[in-house]
Amino acid sequence: MLRLCLIKVNTEAVHMNHQQLKSLLKIVECGSLSKAEEKLYITKAALKKQIDRLEQEIGFPLLVRTRQGISLTPAGEEFCRGTKKVLGDMDSVIQRSWALATHEMTIRIGNPHHPRLLLENAFNEFSRRFPHIKQQVILQKSSHFVEDILAGHIDVAECTYHPMLKSPGIQYTKLFPMSYKCLLAPSHPLAGSKTIRPEDLSGHRVGLLQKDTELSLQLNERCHNLSLEILTRNELQDIINICYNNGIFISKAYFLNSMQPLVAIPLETDLVPMGGIIYRESPSQVTKQFLKVVHDLYPMGGSGP
Incomplete structure (x- = not known):
């Protein structure tokens, strides 16, 4: 955990961690420990412990707790102003350092x-x-x-x-x-459909990837006289040859919607990869x-x- 060091008036070092300061600012922003714990996903007891420890380390109270909520002491107001600047500067330093450290890095x-x-x-x-x-x-x-x-x-x-x-x-x-979609030529008899049911594919030539075994079984169960052509991969040449020869290519591939003028129509199936x-x-x-x-x-x- 990132730790920050300030100096007391009596020259003793004061050690605070990044989380303590962030918690303080969030409590002030929310106006209560209860609201802050919802934002930070930290229990109220843990938040109180952080602030108590922080006040103990710096030697003066930061917050005033009342029935109406929480407010800052005069010293707490000054402390929070400085804290915002310190955390902002620290984030900026980390970002600049990260940029230098990863200057020639690659994500493959x-x-x-x-x-x-x-x-x-x-x-x-x-x-x-x-x-x-x-x-x-x-x-x-x-x-x-x-x-x-x-x-x-x-x-x-x-x-x-x-x-x-x-x-x-x-x-x-x-x-x-x-979701699975049916890709077909605009001239295909089913091209005007809003959705296509497996039963609608009966009697048609359908191209399907080999790895879509569950869908293949479902189509064979619900269609009659189905001409199923199994492909090993999404080859553009194979897809085009199927669609422009009055066939239908079925795939969950995301690029189907961008293959105009071919038409992509949702397939009604409970199988959703x-x-x-x-x-x-x-x-x-x-x-x-x-x-x-x-x-x-x-x-x-x-x-x-």
Whole structure:
């Protein structure tokens, strides 16, 4: 924990930690310990202990506790003004030092062979926050993500969840649902539909990825005379050839919405894969910063790109 050192009038050193000062400012902002504990996720008893310890160390009271709430003593007002400046200066120093320390660093991001990136907004935001850190996208098969992360070839990988991603030393964070969509040509008989049911696919040629086994089973159960073509990967050439030959390509891939003039229509199914990101259980500091950007933009349960 970051510790700060001030000097008393009698020249004795006073040691305070960063959390004590932040807690003090939050209590003053909220006007009570009860409201502050909700904001800081710290119990009222723990907050009181922090402030009591702080007042003991500096040698004078900062807060006046009344039935109406909490207010600052005159000395406390001056102390808080100085504290805001100290914390602001410290944050600025840390940011400048971080920029120097990471000047030539690179975050390596594994991505499937797709026409677009899953976390495009995160790439843009990370570049804005950390312009000195290089982002290197590495296109490869998703089946290689785990071994490449463990081997240190990439730092993170964006993907949809699959049981094969579970491995010792690997952490997976689910970010948002990625619903299945049907991609078809504007001339297709189903192109005007708002949604497509599995039963509607009966008698049609349908392209599907090999790893979507649950959906494949569901379609075979609910459709009759279905011509199912299994693909090993999202190859643009294969997708186009299916769609422009009166077929339908079904995928959870996020890039389907951007393949105009082809039409992307939601498939009515209870199977909803999750998009997410995988990384080492003990990531580097640069990776932690990238993950924070991702989590800020895509809190768990939020909507995807």
